[in-house]
Amino acid sequence: MLDTDTITTPDGRTIGGTVMDLRNITLRFGGVEAIKDISFDIREGEIRAIIGPNGAGKSSMLNVISGFYVPQEGEVWYRGKLRPKMKPYEVAQQGIARTFQNIALFEGMSVLDNVMTGRLGHMKTNMLSQAIWWGRAAKEETENRAAVERVIDFLEIQAIRKTPVGRLPYGLKKRVELARALAAEPSLLLLDEPMAGMNVEEKEDMSRFILDVNDEFGTTIALIEHDMGVVMDLSDRVVVMDYGRKIGDGTPDEVRNNQAVIDAYLGVAHD
Ligand SMILES: Nc1ncnc2c1ncn2[C@@H]1O[C@H](COP(=O)(O)OP(=O)(O)O)[C@@H](O)[C@H]1O
């Protein structure tokens, strides 16, 4: 059974019951153990950070959460159910959306069309039923357009909606990627280094949008981030990974004062 109690964070924020419970996860690539017997949970409405040095296994962990990788050992419990082997699109239909460490957009397509691809999981009408049930297809199209326009307004990218993504500066590309993920209206949003490579101003913008998404839509967010200042500002709880192991788990303050974490991560240069 998953824990359904709410908890209150030191900042006075209320966080709901367990949405995802990762139990004793081990993931191997050939002889490499990218994740070694890691357990932690993600609770409804929280911002959960995963931090650690390069190669620690953070992206692999996000890929386990998204269903892209199926671990060799351990259990993934999602919304009260033990997750069987699922294809990524099936996971997307369960309300999980993500952005990637390396931007994965269609460079030649407009911002609008890229964001529209985030709606693919919501397009149930196939060609045949479109021919027969024209009204239903038209209604779905209207709903999809409306959802996309809401996201474009929310992330303040109206001015670039017709611009090919390839022509945008890096910071805006990252924002378009967030827009595409949000267009799916996920209940769990996974962000792999959403602020990597950004300047200070771009980081501030992205931080604000992440907080606004969490606040306005109640979206649960798991994010990987290197900038400790950002992690401390944004997250409710932090998991710390090092060489595939979990070496810390707690509030930002708890993690910051954990000696193992200081030794492994905070004291050394990264990236
Ligand atoms: N698809 C893959 N095939 C083989 N090894 C991989 C693959 N993905 C990650 N790894 C290895 O797993 C370890 C963890 O990588 P990764 O999860 O990308 O770490 P992080 O995101 O913390 O930098 C590294 O040793 C990396 O080389």
Ligand SMILES: [Mg+2]
């Ligand atoms: Mg990574």
